[in-house]
Amino acid sequence: IRKIIIAIDGYSSTGKSTVARQLAKELGYIYVDTGAMYRAVTLYAMQQGFIDENQFDKDALAKNLHLINIRFEVSSSTGLAEVFLNDVNVEKEIRTLKVSRQVSPVAAISSVRRKLVEQQQLMGKNSGIVMDGRDIGTVVFPNAELKLFMTATAKDRAERRYKELIERGEDVTYEDVLKNVVNRDHIDSTRKDSPLRKADDAIKIDNSNLTLVEQFDQILNIAKKTI
Numbered sequence: 001i002r003k004i005i006i007a008i009d010g011y012s013s014t015g016k017s018t019v020a021r022q023l024a025k026e027l028g029y030i031y032v033d034t035g036a037m038y039r040a041v042t043l044y045a046m047q048q049g050f051i052d053e054n055q056f057d058k059d060a061l062a063k064n065l066h067l068i069n070i071r072f073e074v075s076s077s078t079g080l081a082e083v084f085l086n087d088v089n090v091e092k093e094i095r096t097l098k099v100s101r102q103v104s105p106v107a108a109i110s111s112v113r114r115k116l117v118e119q120q121q122l123m124g125k126n127s128g129i130v131m132d133g134r135d136i137g138t139v140v141f142p143n144a145e146l147k148l149f150m151t152a153t154a155k156d157r158a159e160r161r162y163k164e165l166i167e168r169g170e171d172v173t174y175e176d177v178l179k180n181v182v183n184r185d186h187i188d189s190t191r192k193d194s195p196l197r198k199a200d201d202a203i204k205i206d207n208s209n210l211t212l213v214e215q216f217d218q219i220l221n222i223a224k225k226t227i
């Protein structure tokens, strides 16, 4: 099987990571969730007191970027890649709504993006990778052989994320989640550096009316044709 780069971008909670993970498994490729990396940097900034609901000390974060080490490690129990921030497993913590509320301003900072994009490009240098995020097809791998751009209505996306958070035992309301999804999409698509947008050569997938199985079949077909 030929090793290519598959870039999956789109709005938050469109099911990008579920599809990307399945696709990587099916093809024997590596899967990289770049959102997890921005979330880990955000968690670091929260832990250091650089950011909260009321303030954001961007300079302090920028000065401390060299102290942040992010890596993925495959869990022996689940077989899934989990995120480590300075050698601590933060997989659960980075998925909370608390982190989701602060991540987009952090991801808008150019020095943060430079650091993570460089690491992402290294991870993909041997191809055979499925990477999901916001700027993979436009900035990280503009020459990716296959680019997908996933969309769905804000309501569908908030419902998906709400169910996930409730299943994990988080105490959130649907309205909170919807607000966060809409707010993040706004910040992500209007920031100056690497705004979320569809690459010209990306295939658009609207999954509002598709089941997960239908969506996966459609994408696997496209991938197989490309490879």
Ligand code: C5P
Residues within 6 Å of the ligand: 012, 013, 034, 035, 036, 038, 039, 103, 104, 105, 107, 108, 132, 133, 134, 135, 136, 184, 185, 188
């Ligand atoms: O994919 P996920 O929803 O976990 O991403 C969290 C946030 O990280 C996004 O809302 C966005 O602000 C940022 N992000 C980004 N570029 C990427 C991936 C994520 O700016 N490639």
